[in-house]
Amino acid sequence: MSAVYDNWERLVAAVLRKEQLWKLFYDQSRSPSVLSEASKLVLISDFTSAFGVTDLRLASAELLGKGTFGSSYLVAMHNGVKIVVKRLKSVNISEQDFKHHMNIVGNVRHENVAPLRAYYSSKDEQLMLYDYYSEGSVYALLRGQTSRNRAHVDWEARLKIAIGAARGIAEIHKQNGGKLVHGNIKSSNIFLNSQQYGCVSDLGLANMIETTFMLPAQCYAPEVKGTRNASQASDVYGFGIVLLELLPRKSTAHLPGDSKPVNVVKLVGSVKSKERGGKVFDANLCNYLRVREDMVKMLQIGIKCVAKSIKNRPKMSEVVNMLEDIYANPTFDLEDILRASSVVLSKGTFGTCYKASLENGKTIVLKRLKDVIVTFKDFQQHMEVIGRMRHENVADVRAYFRAEKVLVYDYYQDSISSLLHGKPGAAWKRLDWESRLRIAVGAARGLAHIHRQNLGKLVHGNIKSKNIFVDGEKQGIVSEAALATLTSTIKLPVRANCGYCAPEVTNTRELSQASDVYSFGIVLLELVSGKRSLGTTHGRSKVISLVDWVQSFSYNKWITKVVDLELRKYQIEEEAMVQLLQLAIDCVAIVPERRPRMPEIVKMLEKISGIEPSHESSFEDGLYDTWMESRLEDLLEDLLPKLTS
Structure with a gap:
């Protein structure tokens, strides 16, 4: 732990000494002396050192962006290790309260919440250190600003983004006696983790920084605009906007050639049927009936989340369940499988596996069980147990056919x-x-x-x-x-x-x-x-x-x-x-x-x-x-x- 702490402290000291970072972090009128030797970097959670002193001295940095609560910088070591340093705007709470709040935020440990690694606090400066997500934000992904083409972000990928982010927000809402609020849910604060699930970043800053949320900002609930009274219900509203961003064929922000941004709430507010849903859905996702049906379900969840009345919005735990129910439904049925071309992959202990290519281009694996000895009822109950066993390192049973004793899995090469x-x-x-x-x-x-x-x-x-x-x-x-x-x-x-x-x-x-x-x-x-x-x-x-x-x-x-x-x-x-x-x-x-x-x-x-x-x-x-x-x-x-x- 001491070695980890020491490396983080050396890292911050090294990057803050660099002339290019002084230009980024400080106005001309401010003196670098505010980072006194007495101020310490506080380590929140373990960080495995992947660099040495030489790497720290050679670290470079670039501005990632300026957001509601501060500016973010990408700090890159010579050996390729990268972290994100967030410099906060003027914090309106005492240094002691800031440290207390950082400990609350740092204790949120969940695979869909970007972990706070460490923070730096002095009288005039507050920094937060996070992991760097190389896949980029959902905002950038949907606008074609990453290496992945937006048109190639298929329906399953969008569902995983939504489910991951929802799980993360629900976990946040459980913390601090069920009172913790994110306060700034938007697609630019949701990143893709290594399993391509949504991961929520910038947790808890709304409670520390004096900010008036501007009226044009669509991600903020009506009751929050013009005030700073963020709540868990306003988090739900912000997440509803993210869901609606994942669906339309148009972007919700200015793009070259656009006359004005698209207001997704107005765009989909009256859409509650499959027929009218086709007018707003991304055309790249509408070529398959089951996908269209699932998109309508997500649309309806998004509309519930952006209800004007706080009491009509669901809890995040309820949103998670609704989204997981969508994900549990396969985007194919038995007829699709019967029409699919298939080849035998292997014959194993419990049955034969077939690789099947569906007409929509998706490849799946069919496992036909042999020597099944349990009753029809017991088989179904066991499948329900397996079906609830969702984990990123366990292959999901995407569907099963009881009469044929056939299970459907995703295909891994x-x-x-x-x-x-x-x-x-x-x-x-x-x-x-x-x-x-x-x-x-x-x-x-x-x-x-x-x-x-x-x-x-x-x-x-x-x-x-x-x-x-x-x-x-x-x-x-x-x-x-x-x-x-x-x-x-x-x-x-x-x-x-x-x-x-x-x-x-x-x-x-x-x-x-x-x-x-x-x-x-x-x-x-x-x-x-x-x-x-x-x-x-x-x-x-x-x-x-x-x-x-x-x-x-x-x-x-x-x-x-x-x-x-x-x-x-x-x-x-x-x-x-x-x-x-x-x-x-x-x-x-x-x-x-x-x-x-x-x-x-x-x-x-x-x-x-x-x-x-x-x-x-x-x-x-x-x-x-x-x-x-x-x-x-x-x-x-x-x-x-x-x-x-």
Whole structure:
């Protein structure tokens, strides 16, 4: 923590010393001496240092924009690390109250809220430091100001933006006893995170800065314009404007050639039917019936949010539920699937997977289950449990057909297995160390989320590298969650031959969360070694499991014998590799009770990789400490006989 704190302090000191930043941060009449040596940068949450003193001295900065509450600057290190520094306008509260408010804002930990990393406060200067989102804001995206063409922002992408931002605002509204207000919800304050969900930034500034909201600003509720009485209801209004911006074929701001901005509230205020909705919807999204129907639903949600009467606006938690209901509905039906061209992808433990290309250009995966042993009612109830299990690292079941026992998933081109063990060629990609760690963290988070479902009793039952997919951001996505309980377990002992099956499952046929951990340990070994779960000896006369192969080498030979040759060309700390290997060995312990739980594994992987803890794992720090204590006890237990012999 002290090293992290020190690096942040050096960063601010370095960038504020630069002549170009003095020109940006200060008027000619102001003196740089206001940043006294006594003033300290306060660290709110952990930040993994990815730069050194030399990088800090070479940092450059550029003005990103001037907003309602201040100006934002992009600060770039020589090695590519970027952060955002926000310089606030005149703060109208005491320095003590400012620090108190910063602590409230800093405690909001959610994947859809941009985290406040640190703040700087002195008598005359207040700065806030945030992560930099390379994907840009929703405002820029919808106006073609990013690398992505607005016409290519499909309906699913817009839904994810809306759902993510709604989740973030709902989380904000829960904080500080349910009294926290954002106060400045607009598309320029919503960014895209690495999973392409909306992420809310600039939290809580409305309570600190004297600002009169101008009448032409469409994102502010009627009761707020001309005053500064922001509320959670006015946040809902602002979010309603964002929803309406995601729908129309026209922009809501001045563009070259436009005579005036479009007032989205007036544009859609009277539109409450599918027929009239077609007049305002983006034409690029209207070529598919199901999409048009979902757009009408979002339109109606937006209209509710921008109601003039505060009491008629929904709560943000209600908005989240309504949007998630839209996302849960597939943009296709059985007839679309029957018309689709399909090919067999694989035949696995629980059924056959088909890749289907729909007429609208979307590619999906159909999983036809075999040996289903549960009743029709139990099948439906289990699907409802799986359907509620929404997480960025768990592949969603987009639809299911009860009679045919067919499940529908999104299509992912690559799995861990194909990336590590695929045939060399144009489509085959080797994974670097950073990518392998990111995949491992994502997959672990997804499996931990699965284990939290159904009162903490849900089991995946079939973890293997072929069932963990990799998206464009190198995030691990766990697929085929919890299908084992639907199908016959009579063939489970045969699965031992695949190398992923825990010893107790072979004997008892009983799956558990501990057996999931064992299988995940095999996946970790694959990621480190680059080898398959099963291999052959040099003479190819005997099949050997990856676990037995790794354990055939002593601890001090892991780096030279076990680690993938592809990884040795990278400059990687050997300690991190050994830590990952040790974690994998702990996961494949013969005794189930000796294996760590998934939340503990997530925490350990985050520490090894330096990846920022998720909001879920940040609440489970104690579990990691408990696991470390138990590991030390186990090591002492093993060492004591040797020391006394």
